[in-house]
Amino acid sequence: MDGIQNFQMLIDGAWVDAADNGWFDSTSPIDGKVWARIPEATAADVDRAVRAADRAFAQGPWASMTPSQRGQCLRRLGDLLAEHSETLGWAETRDTGKMLKETRWQARYIGEFFHFYAGAADKIAGEVLPIDKPDLMVFTNREPLGVVAAVVPWNSQLFLSAVKIGPALAAGNTIVLKVSEHASVPMLEFGRLIAEAGFPPGVVNIVTGHAEVGRALTSHPLVARISFTGGPGAARHIIRNSAENLAEVSLELGGKSPFIVFDDADLESAVNGSVAGIFGATGQSCVAGSRLILHANVADAFLEQMIGLARGIRIGDPMADDTQMGPLCTEGQLRHIEAQIALARQEGGRVLTGGQQPAGLGGTYFEPTIIDCPHPDLTILDTELFGPVLSVLRFNTEEEAIALANAGTHGLAAGIFTRDGARQMRMARAIRAGIVWINTYRVVSPIAAFGGVKGSGYGRESGFQAMFDYTRPKTIWVNTSSEPIANPFVMR
Incomplete structure (x- = not known):
């Protein structure tokens, strides 16, 4: 067991073991050797993470931060990704077998996604409606949804997390991220940058484990939105799980392009x-x-x-x-x-x-x-x-x-x-x-939307439009008349 590293989960701003002290091994595909031990989260751990995210959403510093302040945290996170790209790339290559020259480049480039959403944080606006009724002013605000459950597979985890975390946080939501059991280490290393970027405790939480962790998260009653990338079998389970909380769901399910x-x-x-x-x-x-x-x-x-x-x-x-x-x-x-x-x-x-x-x-x-x-x-x-x-x-x-x-x-x-x-x-x-x-292939950008049709899922990630998917409009009616309501039994 020499040289094996023990990792912890990020819950409510603290690094923690699983509630029952459960672990599983991570084996590197490069040499077939166990190199890391990862917490096997329980339903209690998931509940703790979701409740921490819910508190951060409704109370505390995050709830009162302006969109521009949220954007500053995201911009700092993007900078930190570039600064730590070598460490992040090494961890991802060790855990997944992906090419180091690709993983460290990707860690740097993914910083641009957080920079993009940093700039978008204060660009979401409502509108004044040209209402058809006199003496009424009607306008909309776009408000964050609440706790977002993000579930990502092992491949391109930084990219697949950025297109979920970026717009969700820019819009004012909080996150519980369930990372792949096949390669958890890169995202736990990423989690070390969260507090350094200025995000308050509970805004971003990272849990690890197998299918039961995903089930507990995606069916949790406090989850407002589920963003999933993975296979169609797991996606069907997630849709069934969402019946428990009626959360909004987006799915990116791969392809045969x-x-x-x-x-x-x-x-x-x-x-x-x-x-x-x-x-x-x-x-x-x-x-x-x-x-x-x-x-x-x-x-x-x-x-x-x-x-x-x-x-x-x-x-x-x-x-x-x-x-x-x-x-x-x-x-x-x-x-x-x-x-x-x-x-x-x-x-x-x-x-x-x-x-x-x-x-x-x-x-x-x-x-x-x-x-x-x-x-x-x-x-x-x-x-x-x-x-x-x-x-x-x-x-x-x-x-x-x-x-x-x-x-x-x-x-x-x-x-x-x-x-x-x-x-x-x-x-x-x-x-x-x-x-x-x-006349090109396999190109991505934070500016361009990403997603499929048919069996490849529904919903879109990346691009400015994704910000709308992590908010909902609230319609506000203001009576500007100086006259009292004439008849309470007649709908205007």
Whole structure:
């Protein structure tokens, strides 16, 4: 047990163990060794965190702070993320196996999300209504909802937390964040920055544990809004849990995103975009471009380049600067991917490259894999793998491309590569997805909304519009007449 670190949860401004002293181990996918011990929260811990958040919302310094003062805390938090990006990146890489050069960059860039919402905090306004009744003035205020339950998965936790925490706090809410049991450490390290940024106790609380923790949180009677990112199975449980508190719910549930390449596309740019979309972050991204839809005229040339690049990807230690792809985060992902590739072979799919673990590395590493699919009915084409596996289909007409892109249950993102401007617009309108990238892929910004349709969930995160999702309008009627109410039995 040498070198194993013990971590604590953040509740009401204090670092605490679980009420019953329960723990679970965190195993690094880099070497398969236990490196951290995490509190296994109980329902009592969750209740304590939610009640602390509720008190902070209704009482104390947070409740009386102006929007500009809230913005100052958020701006300081953004600055601290940049200052501590090396520590945060190292913790995330150690816990998830993601590339260190990506995690430390992401920690720095996520600071921009908090800067964005710092600036937005005092920009939410109501309106005066041109009411149809004389002697009445009617206006609206937008007010925060209360306690927000934020539930995030292990991948890109800083980003997925920022798009929830940023607008929620800017609007005046408080937060209980349930982090993934697969990689809790990065968010606990993030929690150390909360008090330093000036947030009062109870405004941000972080709890750790497994499914029971999520159930206790999302069904808690004091929770006003639930923001969830994860899989559809857990999302259905959350919707059922919300029947207990009638909380507002938003869901981001991942995807099986189409990456469409027409025969007039810049082939080199499209190939590089596809590599980034499916092999970047070891394919462990909700917007991974895992369905490659190629025009028949360029399919062979495209795949020749793609296979060459895939075979040259350097797989290894994610802490090393020259590594291009690290391990999968969990053993479960590895087994799921292996099973789905075996099924794809049975259904007629042909593995063009990869399809197995690389020799000599062990652990949860997996080769960049490309599977040629003879028809659109293969199971793998509508199954999110969360790994470096690309399924390929061919098309001849624009109508075929649209039909293939819209097939299946997901609708988070899509990529379109074509030089034809009119076609770009037609395709962007026709594809059923919440995000469409044209001649680029896997780009995010605090200014742009993020979210899906169909089985990829509902609601939007990031962007200014998200501020409205964490507030509700209150309508205020003011009688300006000097005359008394004429008849109390007649509605005006």
